[in-house]
Amino acid sequence: xxxxxxxxxxxxxxxxxxxxxxxxxxxxxxxxxxxxxxxxxxxxxxxxxxxxxxxxxxxxxxxxxxxxxxxxxxxxxxxxxxxxxxxxxxxxxxxxxxxxxxxxxxxxxxxxxxxxxxxxxxxxxxxxxxxxxxxxxxxxxxxxxxxxxxxxxxxxxxxxxxxxxxxxxxxxxxxxxxxxxxxxxxxxxxxxxxxxxxxxxxxxxxxxxxxxxxxxxxxxxxxxxxxxxxxxxxxxxxxxxxxxxxxxxxxxxxxxxxxxxxxxxxxxxxxxxxxxxxxxxxxxxxxxxxxxxxxxxxxxxxxxxxxxxxxxxxx
Amino acid sequence: xxxxxxxxxxxxxxxxxxxxxxxxxxxxxxxxxxxxxxxxxxxxxxxxxxxxxxxxxxxxxxxxxxxxxxxxxxxxxxxxxxxxxxxxxxxxxxxxxxxxxxxxxxxxxxxxxxxxxxxxxxxxxxxxxxxxxxxxxxxxxxxxxxxxxxxxxxxxxxxxxxxxxxxxxxxxxxxxxxxxxxxxxxxxxxxxxxxxxxxxxxxxxxxxxxxxxxxxxxxxxxxxxxxxxxxxxxxxxxxxxxxxxxxxxxxxxxxxxxxxxxxxxxxxxxxxxxxxxxxxxxxxxxxxxxxxxxxxxxxxxxxxxxxxxxxxxxxxxxxxxxxxxxxxxxxxxxxxxxxxxxxxxxxxxxxxxxxxxxxxxxxxxxxxxxxxxxxxxxxxxxxxxxxxxxxxxxxxxxxxxxxxxxxxxxxxxxxxxxxxxxxxxxxxxxxxxxxxxxxxxxxxxxxxxxxxxxxxxxxxxxxxxxxxxxxxxxxxxxxxxxxxxxxxxxxxxxxxxxxxxxx
Numbered sequence: 001x002x003x004x005x006x007x008x009x010x011x012x013x014x015x016x017x018x019x020x021x022x023x024x025x026x027x028x029x030x031x032x033x034x035x036x037x038x039x040x041x042x043x044x045x046x047x048x049x050x051x052x053x054x055x056x057x058x059x060x061x062x063x064x065x066x067x068x069x070x071x072x073x074x075x076x077x078x079x080x081x082x083x084x085x086x087x088x089x090x091x092x093x094x095x096x097x098x099x100x101x102x103x104x105x106x107x108x109x110x111x112x113x114x115x116x117x118x119x120x121x122x123x124x125x126x127x128x129x130x131x132x133x134x135x136x137x138x139x140x141x142x143x144x145x146x147x148x149x150x151x152x153x154x155x156x157x158x159x160x161x162x163x164x165x166x167x168x169x170x171x172x173x174x175x176x177x178x179x180x181x182x183x184x185x186x187x188x189x190x191x192x193x194x195x196x197x198x199x200x201x202x203x204x205x206x207x208x209x210x211x212x213x214x215x216x217x218x219x220x221x222x223x224x225x226x227x228x229x230x231x232x233x234x235x236x237x238x239x240x241x242x243x244x245x246x247x248x249x250x251x252x253x254x255x256x257x258x259x260x261x262x263x264x265x266x267x268x269x270x271x272x273x274x275x276x277x278x279x280x281x282x283x284x285x286x287x288x289x290x291x292x293x294x295x296x297x298x299x300x301x302x303x304x305x306x307x308x309x310x311x312x313x314x315x
Numbered sequence: 316x317x318x319x320x321x322x323x324x325x326x327x328x329x330x331x332x333x334x335x336x337x338x339x340x341x342x343x344x345x346x347x348x349x350x351x352x353x354x355x356x357x358x359x360x361x362x363x364x365x366x367x368x369x370x371x372x373x374x375x376x377x378x379x380x381x382x383x384x385x386x387x388x389x390x391x392x393x394x395x396x397x398x399x400x401x402x403x404x405x406x407x408x409x410x411x412x413x414x415x416x417x418x419x420x421x422x423x424x425x426x427x428x429x430x431x432x433x434x435x436x437x438x439x440x441x442x443x444x445x446x447x448x449x450x451x452x453x454x455x456x457x458x459x460x461x462x463x464x465x466x467x468x469x470x471x472x473x474x475x476x477x478x479x480x481x482x483x484x485x486x487x488x489x490x491x492x493x494x495x496x497x498x499x500x501x502x503x504x505x506x507x508x509x510x511x512x513x514x515x516x517x518x519x520x521x522x523x524x525x526x527x528x529x530x531x532x533x534x535x536x537x538x539x540x541x542x543x544x545x546x547x548x549x550x551x552x553x554x555x556x557x558x559x560x561x562x563x564x565x566x567x568x569x570x571x572x573x574x575x576x577x578x579x580x581x582x583x584x585x586x587x588x589x590x591x592x593x594x595x596x597x598x599x600x601x602x603x604x605x606x607x608x609x610x611x612x613x614x615x616x617x618x619x620x621x622x623x624x625x626x627x628x629x630x631x632x633x634x635x636x637x638x639x640x641x642x643x644x645x646x647x648x649x650x651x652x653x654x655x656x657x658x659x660x661x662x663x664x665x666x667x668x669x670x671x672x673x674x675x676x677x678x679x680x681x682x683x684x685x686x687x688x689x690x691x692x693x694x695x696x697x698x699x700x701x702x703x704x705x706x707x708x709x710x711x712x713x714x715x716x717x718x719x720x721x722x723x724x725x726x727x728x729x730x731x732x733x734x735x736x737x738x739x740x741x742x743x744x745x746x747x748x749x750x751x752x753x754x755x756x757x758x759x760x761x762x763x764x765x766x767x768x769x770x771x772x773x774x775x776x777x778x779x780x781x782x783x784x785x786x787x788x789x790x791x792x793x794x795x796x797x798x799x800x801x802x803x804x805x806x807x808x809x810x811x812x813x814x815x816x817x818x
Binding site: 030031032033034036037038039040041042043044046047050051054082083084085090093094149152153156157160163164165166167168169259260261262263264265268269272274275276277 | 519
């Protein structure tokens with residue numbers, strides 16, 4: 001188990017380093033000058049030059065790369081070029097929205113999908129199964145942003161139950177804050193739940209064909225108990241893997257959903273920073289996301305290894 | 316699985332569907348509007364920071380101008396120069412000395428006096444070597460700033476500048492204090508009737524009434540600026556009642572649904588945004604005047620305004636807004652006439668037209684206009700490759716690098732016809748005649764004479780067909796009907812809420 005963990009950590013470090021290289025190279029290659037973006041079309045060349053110097057952009061790229069990566073190793077993510085605030089603080093503020101949002105969406109998606117998938121597997125080929133499959137097909141087909149707009153039209157514009165977006169801030173209390181996150185989380189969760197429900201159904205069906213299930217049924221256990229005690233734990237391995245992968249999709253989906261709901265989360269920060277050519281913010285957020293995705297996948301692997309000892313032994 | 320359960324599931328599904336349909340059919344829930352003293356203003360873009368003296372983003376002024384920061388002079392709703400931090404001023408006969416008298420009792424929000432030393436600091440900072448002011452050119456004529464006493468500032472110019480008072484009224488010339496200037500980006504400290512309360516990054520900026528303001532106090536106690544970039548989300552936020560007023564609303568296709576709704580008022584006014592088909596006058600074949608005139612005849616402005624702005628916007632024939640004194644109507648100079656275009660192209664040795672590239676920045680008006688113009692030019696044999704770009708590369712390559720054939724952009728600074736006299740500007744245009752009139756303008760204070768000179772400049776640009784002159788961007792405001800006092804027109808990019816009240 002220890003060797004397994006060490007290998008995982010090394011992969012993590014290597015991926016993070018590669019991510020810094022790629023994101024830095026890409027941002028160097030695409031044209032655009034943050035100082036020019038800041039000062040606009042009337043700016044005089046000397047004012048742009050003064051701002052470039054203030055931003056530290058007049059230094060050669062190896063110096064800037066080393067400064068950036070070196071800073072990150074010390075926990076210093078640099079200062080945003082546009083907001084003139086430390087990136088760490090900016091990101092922390094935004095994570096306080098995106099993480100609860102993604103977490104809520106993950107809970108909703110698992111909470112909807114696993115029971116639905118088991119339900120469908122238990123009724124393979126019958127009406128309940130068809131209904132779940134149809135829901136799954138629709139959830140995969142409907143784009144998240146469109147579903148988000150429908151939710152706003154119904155619950156905000158027609159019914160007036162929720163604001164049509166925005167975030168009151170956690171200082172307004174957990175109630176209003178969670179309320180502001182609920183619709184976006186539903187919009188984010190639905191497409192994921194659709195995929196997950198299908199995966200759960202397939203996994204459960206596979207497990208249902210196992211001999212130990214037949215034995216359990218033969219023993220005369222009620223169907224519900226068989227599903228819960230024998231099918232569910234074994235079907236969970238592929239489900240957990242997909243759930244881990246889905247975390248990355250949730251973060252990507254958050255970029256779109258946060259824009260539709262005007263939530264000031266990490267996705268919206270990234271979106272705005274790309275528009276403003278705020279290189280430091282884009283670099284740091286992309287690396288942070290890459291590390292998070294790799295770390296979550298590592299956690300999933302470890303979790304699977306805990307559920308099922310085979311990968312651990314074979315690897 | 317018993318049938319009973321299946322039927323129950325079906326019933327629940329049906330119920331949900333019916334409930335959804337019923338909810339969609341029901342009318343919107345309207346909040347009862349009592350006489351309120353707070354206002355929620357919608358904005359498309361969030362400001363990157365809140366220091367108007369260190370950035371070009373219009374969103375900075377749209378939050379802070381006149382509300383939080385005050386320059387020496389100010390622009391009012393009609394576009395006139397009115398007193399700001401200076402209650403009055405005198406200009407010497409030669410136009411080289413401006414004496415400003417500051418308001419007595421003016422204070423910064425941190426409680427310190429706003430006096431002549433602060434003005435001297437602000438102007439010297441804007442024109443200094445380290446300046447990162449986006450409009451540093453506004454301060455270029457200043458030779459010296461003196462503060463003979465706490466309430467008097469004397470500014471000496473090295474050359475006459477007919478627009479000096481106008482430029483000193485811009486947000487870029489806001490008066491700041493040396494103690495707080497460095498932190499204005501995050502916690503702005505000004506002298507205006509509202510002061511900064513908080514900024515929920517990515518969502519809103521909140522200003523509250525400044526109880527110590529020395530002038531007339533505004534009716535509003537609290538103003539929240541909320542940032543909503545997605546057009547569908549803007550409409551939803553208005554319909555849901557989250558936003559009280561949305562100025563600079565550019566989802567023009569949504570205006571009819573608000574016009575038809577009694578709870579909302581729609582106002583369409585003017586801006587200073589001349590929208591042009593930017594043309595690289597140094598590149599072949601655009602260095603040939605006949606080609607530029609040929610293109611002017613090929614563009615149908617009526618179709619363009621209907622297609623892009625849904626009819627909301629005025630056609631222009633030169634680089635000057637129709638609502639300003641001094642405007643000359645030159646829209647008839649090159650009437651839409653594709654046959655004329657073909658004749659002029661043949662005369663220029665291009666009977667079969669030519670190929671060119673149109674590089675478009677992100678705003679929706681630019682993307683839509685670009686597609687329509689490409690289609691219009693295709694009619695006369697000019698094959699246009701449309702190339703959409705992001706802001707940063709557009710600024711770097713087109714605007715700064717002048718690496719383009721055609722582009723499309725609105726020039727939103729007020730009274731900016733002088734850009735055609737700038738050497739090295741991205742049009743690559745140079746006219747001694749135009750520059751001579753420009754020099755005359757700088758020497759002239761008399762407004763009638765100035766207007767005549769502006770007319771002359773407009774004619775020169777139209778005759779030279781420097782760019783394709785298309786239309787003025789409109790300023791649409793959608794708001795709850797009980798909101799009064801929002802600006803209808805946008806003589807500068809600002810949301811001055813000092814005169815706003817609920818009825």
